[in-house]
Amino acid sequence: MYLIVAVVIYRYARTSVASPALGLTSPLLQKIAYGIAIPTIVIAGIINGHVAAKYIPVRLFRGTDRMSKKS
Structure with missing residues (x-):
């Protein structure tokens, strides 16, 4: 699944692919995605x-x- 997504993104974005791929989205969507991802990580x-x-x-x-004694 990851490979399919990567190939599709690269196929349509080509040289403008940012790393990570969220660099292609709007600033608001980037903030939302990173706001969810960073706490999860x-x-x-x-x-x-x-x-x-x-x-x-x-x-x-x-x-x-x-393991069983209080010390």
């Missing part, structure tokens, strides 16, 4: 970072009593 990064941060101590202390 930040939230996804925070969730992935949290999962990785939890994985490390679980992996280190698996099989020990540190």
Whole structure:
């Protein structure tokens, strides 16, 4: 699907293709799209970072009593 969209955009825009492709849209549409995309990317990064941060101590202390004791 991504490839089809990219080919269609490149076919009709050719040398005026901006990177990212939102550069071809109006300034209002750019602000709306980036306003939705940036918080989504930040939230996804925070969730992935949290999962990785939890994985490390679980992996280190698996099989020990540190996982179930308050300390």
